[in-house]
Amino acid sequence: MNAAPKEPKFRRENPEQRREQLIEATLRVIARKGVSAATVREISAEAGVAFSLIRHHFRTKEDLMYAAYAHHMQNMAHLSLSSAGDISRPLPDRLRQCIRDTLSAPVTNGESLQIWAGFIQMVPHDDRMKQIHSDTYLGFRNTLEPLIREALVSQGSPATPAEVEAKAIACNAVLDGLWLEGSMLPDMLPHDRLTALAEETVFRILGLPTSV
Amino acid sequence: MNAAPKEPKFRRENPEQRREQLIEATLRVIARKGVSAATVREISAEAGVAFSLIRHHFRTKEDLMYAAYAHHMQNMAHLSLSSAGDISRPLPDRLRQCIRDTLSAPVTNGESLQIWAGFIQMVPHDDRMKQIHSDTYLGFRNTLEPLIREALVSQGSPATPAEVEAKAIACNAVLDGLWLEGSMLPDMLPHDRLTALAEETVFRILGLPTSV
DNA sequence: ACATTAATTGTACGATTGTGCAATAAAAGT
DNA sequence: ACTTTTATTGCACAATCGTACAATTAATGT
The missing domain is CATH 1.10.357.10 (Tetracycline Repressor, domain 2)
Structure with a gap:
């Protein structure tokens, strides 16, 4: 049939760039809602990734x-x-x-x-x-x-x-x-x-x- | 037998004074360990009372x-x-x-x-x-x-x-x-x-x- | 002495937290 | 085309959070 151009579910990013994206998402969340709102789930949502990804790029929160x-x-x-x-x-x-x-x-x-x-x-x-x-x-x-x-x-x-x-x-x-x-x-x-x-x-x- | 001088388990405090005690305990905890550590349990422990007492004197945390x-x-x-x-x-x-x-x-x-x-x-x-x-x-x-x-x-x-x-x-x-x-x-x-x-x-x- | 009041305690509950781990899939090498 | 690598996801878990509520008990008035 048609060569289904199925779009990928996610993009693999350069680890360094991803780390920086997560850092900047963290700062945006803190600026907008305060430290107490800067949870791994909130931050990852801001960065547009799954929350478990954070712990792949950072050993701990x-x-x-x-x-x-x-x-x-x-x-x-x-x-x-x-x-x-x-x-x-x-x-x-x-x-x-x-x-x-x-x-x-x-x-x-x-x-x-x-x-x-x-x-x-x-x-x-x-x-x-x-x-x-x-x-x-x-x-x-x-x-x-x-x-x-x-x-x-x-x-x-x-x-x-x-x-x-x-x-x-x-x-x-x-x-x-x-x-x-x-x-x-x-x-x-x-x-x-x-x-x-x-x-x-x-x-x-x-x-x-x-x-x- | 002996007229057991059983000491009371707790003291009933004037509500105003108790409120102030809780407020000052809150400030001590924040100063010592930061806001994130200022939980109802930590604060009440600092004040020497049960943590459920806080909600008797304050509607919410x-x-x-x-x-x-x-x-x-x-x-x-x-x-x-x-x-x-x-x-x-x-x-x-x-x-x-x-x-x-x-x-x-x-x-x-x-x-x-x-x-x-x-x-x-x-x-x-x-x-x-x-x-x-x-x-x-x-x-x-x-x-x-x-x-x-x-x-x-x-x-x-x-x-x-x-x-x-x-x-x-x-x-x-x-x-x-x-x-x-x-x-x-x-x-x-x-x-x-x-x-x-x-x-x-x-x-x-x-x-x-x-x-x- | 007894009843009343309300300050205090003890416990349970649902929600949210950071973390652990196996499954998935995108990208690169062959 | 196939394998390898690892970035990414999805889900489960124990711990801790604020809150709710019934059971106690110190204090007060009579």
């Missing part, structure tokens, strides 16, 4: 959570600081770009905050989570500190390690705080006023000339 | 969570801002005291952060949580803003509502950010340096003279 946490944090760090090392641009521009990237979507947004809050509460109770946390945090600081140092020396300010560290912490705190407020209450302050506030405060902490 | 969230946030706000309205003290003292209270334990500490993160991720998916969230946030701002306004007028700065709001947001962001960092990484910065950093930054935002 915890392993999937670890992978998702690391993936999310690395992504956020990259989105925030990708232009920090672009030495072709003058320092104030780079600084402004990092501030703008950090305080714009998708870094500053309700869903990212949801994901972050969901994972953060797992950190103290799980050694692997602890390690992922400190790794991503150190990576962030190691990218930001040279920028701070460069700003201090450009103004002839003392750039001792202690001084750099203190200023880095202060700048970090301002950005974290505005990230928190901008994510939780997006309508409180229009986006450009948020970034302007951040620029002014950070530049003032570093002793850089503010453009007004 | 969700109701207990609402009560615990409101309790925690009101407690944090009170601990942070209790000295904001003490008009017998000069403004800079009051400001410094609020900063110190906010950035000291038990407000700035890992357990409070755990509790906060656990609840925050429930807010977007639950209308009651949303309301508790905005209520406590507004309460906090309404206490802080008069302080900001007073600081601005004391310096002869413009104190238009828009100006006050912007400065309040900036100060809030600095405190939130340092609260976040101080809670997550208590060993990063000694406590007095944390508060000194906050004072300097806040005072600088408000145009108040810093004491150096």
